[in-house]
Amino acid sequence: MTAKSQGIIRKTGRTRSERMNTNSKTVQLDDIARKLGISKTTVSRAISGKGRVSAETRSRVIECIRMMNYSPNMASFSLAEKKTNNIGVIIPMDDGESEAPFFQDCLMGITKCCALRNYDTMVIGVEKGDHSQLIRVLNSHKTDGIIITRPLQGGTMEQLLSETKIPYVSVGQSSDLDAITIDSAHNEGCYELTSYLLMNNSVEKLGLILGSMDQTVNRSRYEGFVRAVEGAGQTVPVQTVFLGVNSELRLRRVIEDLFQRGCSCVICGDDMICMYTINLLAAIGKVIPRDIKVASFYNSIYLDMYSPPITALNFRASDLGSTAASLLLDILEGKETSRETVLGFEMLIRKSTM
Amino acid sequence: MTAKSQGIIRKTGRTRSERMNTNSKTVQLDDIARKLGISKTTVSRAISGKGRVSAETRSRVIECIRMMNYSPNMASFSLAEKKTNNIGVIIPMDDGESEAPFFQDCLMGITKCCALRNYDTMVIGVEKGDHSQLIRVLNSHKTDGIIITRPLQGGTMEQLLSETKIPYVSVGQSSDLDAITIDSAHNEGCYELTSYLLMNNSVEKLGLILGSMDQTVNRSRYEGFVRAVEGAGQTVPVQTVFLGVNSELRLRRVIEDLFQRGCSCVICGDDMICMYTINLLAAIGKVIPRDIKVASFYNSIYLDMYSPPITALNFRASDLGSTAASLLLDILEGKETSRETVLGFEMLIRKSTM
DNA sequence: TTGAAAGCGCTAACAT
DNA sequence: ATGTTAGCGCTTTCAA
Numbered sequence: 001m002t003a004k005s006q007g008i009i010r011k012t013g014r015t016r017s018e019r020m021n022t023n024s025k026t027v028q029l030d031d032i033a034r035k036l037g038i039s040k041t042t043v044s045r046a047i048s049g050k051g052r053v054s055a056e057t058r059s060r061v062i063e064c065i066r067m068m069n070y071s072p073n074m075a076s077f078s079l080a081e082k083k084t085n086n087i088g089v090i091i092p093m094d095d096g097e098s099e100a101p102f103f104q105d106c107l108m109g110i111t112k113c114c115a116l117r118n119y120d121t122m123v124i125g126v127e128k129g130d131h132s133q134l135i136r137v138l139n140s141h142k143t144d145g146i147i148i149t150r151p152l153q154g155g156t157m158e159q160l161l162s163e164t165k166i167p168y169v170s171v172g173q174s175s176d177l178d179a180i181t182i183d184s185a186h187n188e189g190c191y192e193l194t195s196y197l198l199m200n201n202s203v204e205k206l207g208l209i210l211g212s213m214d215q216t217v218n219r220s221r222y223e224g225f226v227r228a229v230e231g232a233g234q235t236v237p238v239q240t241v242f243l244g245v246n247s248e249l250r251l252r253r254v255i256e257d258l259f260q261r262g263c264s265c266v267i268c269g270d271d272m273i274c275m276y277t278i279n280l281l282a283a284i285g286k287v288i289p290r291d292i293k294v295a296s297f298y299n300s301i302y303l304d305m306y307s308p309p310i311t312a313l314n315f316r317a318s319d320l321g322s323t324a325a326s327l328l329l330d331i332l333e334g335k336e337t338s339r340e341t342v343l344g345f346e347m348l349i350r351k352s353t354m
Numbered sequence: 355m356t357a358k359s360q361g362i363i364r365k366t367g368r369t370r371s372e373r374m375n376t377n378s379k380t381v382q383l384d385d386i387a388r389k390l391g392i393s394k395t396t397v398s399r400a401i402s403g404k405g406r407v408s409a410e411t412r413s414r415v416i417e418c419i420r421m422m423n424y425s426p427n428m429a430s431f432s433l434a435e436k437k438t439n440n441i442g443v444i445i446p447m448d449d450g451e452s453e454a455p456f457f458q459d460c461l462m463g464i465t466k467c468c469a470l471r472n473y474d475t476m477v478i479g480v481e482k483g484d485h486s487q488l489i490r491v492l493n494s495h496k497t498d499g500i501i502i503t504r505p506l507q508g509g510t511m512e513q514l515l516s517e518t519k520i521p522y523v524s525v526g527q528s529s530d531l532d533a534i535t536i537d538s539a540h541n542e543g544c545y546e547l548t549s550y551l552l553m554n555n556s557v558e559k560l561g562l563i564l565g566s567m568d569q570t571v572n573r574s575r576y577e578g579f580v581r582a583v584e585g586a587g588q589t590v591p592v593q594t595v596f597l598g599v600n601s602e603l604r605l606r607r608v609i610e611d612l613f614q615r616g617c618s619c620v621i622c623g624d625d626m627i628c629m630y631t632i633n634l635l636a637a638i639g640k641v642i643p644r645d646i647k648v649a650s651f652y653n654s655i656y657l658d659m660y661s662p663p664i665t666a667l668n669f670r671a672s673d674l675g676s677t678a679a680s681l682l683l684d685i686l687e688g689k690e691t692s693r694e695t696v697l698g699f700e701m702l703i704r705k706s707t708m
Numbered sequence: 709t710t711g712a713a714a715g716c717g718c719t720a721a722c723a724t
Numbered sequence: 725a726t727g728t729t730a731g732c733g734c735t736t737t738c739a740a
Contacts, residue, residue, distance in 0.1 A: 026495075028717060039727045044719060051720085054725060071493035075432035076717030079732045084429065086476070086496070093462055099655050104458045108447055111479045115487045120496060121477045122440070125465045133469045139425035141380075142440070142474060279659040301453050302656050305633040382733060393711045398735060405736085408709060430733030433716045 027070045036064055047072075086120050087328055088143035090134060090157060092150050093125035096246065097211075100272050101300045102317045106149050106171060109321025117329050119144075131160060138164045145328045147171060149321075151216045169328045171320055173216040180331065182324045182341040184315040186217055189345040190224030190297050191231075193313055194267065197295060198232040201353055203265040207240040207258045209251070209277065210269035218243075221269055221297050245269075248276055255280050258292070265293035265353065271300035271312075278306055293353040308351035315345050381424045390418055401426075440474050441682060442497035444488060444511060446504050447479035450600065451565075454626050455654045456671045460503050460525060463675025471683050473498075485514060492518045499682045501525060503675075505570045523682045525674055527570040534685065536678045536695040538669040540571055543699040544578030544651050545585075547667055548621065551649060552586040555707055557619040561594040561612045563605070563631065564623035572597075575623055575651050599623075602630055609634050612646070619647035619707065625654035625666075632660055647707040662705035669699050 033040040038057065045051040046061035053061075064070075078084045089110055092098045111121045122143055124133050134157065137143055146161055146168040155175030161168045162176065170181045197203045208225055210218050222243065229236050240263050242254045255277065258266055268274035274296035281288060288294050288308055296303060299312035320343060330337050387394040392411065399405040400415035407415075418424075432438045443464055446452050465475045476497055478487050488511065491497055500515055500522040509529030515522045516530065524535045551557045562579055564572050576597065583590050594617050596608045609631065612620055622628035628650035635642060642648050642662055650657060653666035674697060684691050 030717080040717090041719080041728080042726055045726085048719080052725060057725080073433075073717055074494040074496050075429055075436075075438065076732090077719080078429035079427075079433050079734085080717080080719045082429075082732075085494075089477075093466065098462060099455065099458070101453065101455070101458075104453070104455075107477065108452060108479065111477050111487075112447065115479065115490070118490070120487075120491060123443075123461065123465050123475045123477055125462065125469065133465075133474075136469070136472070137474060140428040140439075142428050275656065275659050279661055282661040302629065305629050307633055307636040384733080394734085395712080395736080396710055399710090402735080406709060411709080427733055430716090431735080433718085434733080434735045436716080 026073075027068045028073065029070075032061070032064050032068055032070055035068065036060060082141075084142060084144050085118060086122050086143045087114060087325065088122045088124045088134075088137050088146045090124045090126055090146060090148050090150075093127045097150075097272075100270070101302060102271075102298075103149055105300075105317035106321035106324075109318035109323075110147060110325040111321075112318075113322040113325035114329070119325075119329060126157070131157065134160060138166060144332050145169070147321075147324050147328060148174070151175065152214045153216060153219070154214070167328065167331045169324045169331070171324050173220060175216070178339075180327060180337060180339055182320060182327055182343070183220075184320060184343050185345050186220040186297070186313075186315075187224040187227075189313040189315070189347070190221045191228045192224075192345075193295060193297065193311075193347055194225050194228035195231060196347065196349070197265055197267070197293075197353060198228060198234070201265075201293075203293065203353075205240065205261070205263045205265070206237060207242075207261075207263040207266035208237075208269070209242045209245050209254055209266060209273055211244070211273060212246050213244050218269060225267070240266075245273065248280075251276055252280055255284075259286075263292060265295065268294065268296045270298040271296060271303045274298075274303055274310060274312070275306075278310070288352050289354060295353050299348060309348075311350045311353040312348050313345050314348050315343065319343060380427075381422045382427065383424075386415070386418050386422055386424055389422065390414060436495075438496060438498050439472060440476050440497045441468060441679065441686075442476045442478045442488075442491050442500045444478045444480055444500060444502050444504075447481045451504075451626075454624070455656060456625075456652070457503055459654075459671035460675035460678075463672035463677075464501060464679040465675075466672075467676040467679035468683070473679075473683060480511070485511065488514060492520060498686050499523070501675075501678050501682060502528070505529065506568045507570060507573070508568070521682065521685045523678045523685070525678050527574060529570070532693075534681060534691060534693055536674060536681055536697070537574075538674060538697050539699050540574040540651070540667075540669075541578040541581075543667040543669070543701070544575045545582045546578075546699075547649060547651065547665075547701055548579050548582035549585060550701065550703070551619055551621070551647075551707060552582060552588070555619075555647075557647065557707075559594065559615070559617045559619070560591060561596075561615075561617040561620035562591075562623070563596045563599050563608055563620060563627055565598070565627060566600050567598050572623060579621070594620075599627065602634075605630050606634055609638075613640075617646060619649065622648065622650045624652040625650060625657045628652075628657055628664060628666070629660075632664070642706050643708060649707050653702060663702075665704045665707040666702050667699050668702050669697065673697060 029040040029043055033043045043061050046053045046058045089107060091103050114121050124137050126134055146166055148157055148170040151170045151172045151174045158174055158176035158179060170179045172183050174181055210222060226236055240261050245251055245254055268277050294310060296310055296312040299314040303310055327337050383394040383397055387397045397415050400407045400412045443461060445457050468475050478491050480488055500520055502511055502524040505524045505526045505528045512528055512530035512533060524533045526537050528535055580590055594615050599605055599608055622631050648664060650664055650666040653668040657664055681691050
């Protein structure tokens, strides 16, 4: 190749402008219609499966789509269909609770399920009293449905969702009695675990530390606990039941109280509380289970790693997530779903209560 | 009120049909244009600020928008503007790594920053070798930009992104040398911590346990470690350096080796490895720091809770996230940004190495 | 400063 | 079975 003064020496690859031409003009319905000498309506029908298209045309379209690497523009689809193929997941962003591995696991389950069904997942962060992100998403119609991962007493979010008439599923009991919910059997699980400690494990003085009672899940836990205590013919040990414990400082005092009042066993409301508790116990030189037995109403991968192993209820957060997503997508597709789904639990009896 | 046979007794609230009328027809540009007796073009201009509108018209529009509770339909906006106001966040979904609190924290930072600038966050889960979710999102044009939270050696994701010509930011060093990156000073931090242990802390036999070397972050860590060792006039203790440790089983054997080879101190590559290590040490009755000193190249809220407190490098994952988002949004708005941003670290010297 | 009309890329009546 | 045409709700030339 002779390179004149104004010439360009072409490398082996394509030039920049060639690349631009190939890539920047994204192929769309019209392109493949023209290529095949048919109308875009037919192409659209071949793709969606709605309306009749001859088997041959369809396969030609399918083929061509792959060849030309076509994929539909969601914005135009959404505009025409009033459907985004997105769902929103409301996740708490408050410091102190948002760290809980539950939400991450749950989100994983949701995302995986959605991906399988051609949906995408939008994160909606809410802090206590700040629903601006949720409101923005609702107003802009960016999602077809919503999953609540931490329903609160009062149901402010549910109210917003109902007003917008957007379908939603709540992971955990909702204040909205009409809401579709998917929940772990917290109530039942806590009942079982508490009963076990009381009966089989002959614990005398039982303590309980629960987080914020704004969370419906903590109410379920408490109910299960109370049922078990009363079922064992005892009265709820109000002296050693601590509700609404939501700071490390507060927890520190609670633990002192526990010892002062002679508790031989303490149940922690969830994994985070339990980890803090274990840590605080170690810091004051107390040994589990010698000085005090410890159990948790919720397990997690982190809790799994402690030694001694902690007796706990095991729920699969990612299953909850994927089931929630599955339910929501069913609803969006117009299928009937049951109003309340409950997933089971596993009781892990381990050294911490022996 | 007299209720005739066919009469309806109206409760105090609005009837169902009234509610339907108020809510179900979402107000749009036309509505507020008609209400004000002007064209929707003018309304559009008043809102966007593009094109001249009289100050008075503008304020009337603004007022009316608030009154009628208007908010634009994103699908139509996107179609017209080729802009979604969404960004995608790629998060690893592989079992065993996706649990790391880093990604959750990072995501929080991203979401918060995006919300402030009127963007929403879409979760894109990738597993090793499975980029289908990413490809789907790219093809459908659901996001304006992408954040990679765990860049890998080889840069397959970066390649996909480059082909699509979608702007992206990588949290951590990228194989794509042109990529915009935001990173913690891992290299420097690991250098400092290792140097400290070697010099001030007079550790003789140092061990190192790192996760998968596919992750660019682990390469940075290793570089810092090596620099420090050589800077101290020593040679890298290959006998006690374990790279690519990515399972608990593997870790178990590593820890046995550590003791066999007489290590007096071990550095863990990250918080997850460190937690497992602490747990395994406890399980075989080893006491920190009496039997072995322990440090970590990455801190996290969970590690914070252990006792004894663990010497570690502290980086703020949520800051990384929000900075990444901020950079990406700047790029999307056409601002110039620096190609490489590095956030500092904090060295937490604690009991585990004393 | 404002309005009319075309167009973003798709779907869906309604024809043929 | 396939094509024509009219939107979906916004932005944006181009006129006035």
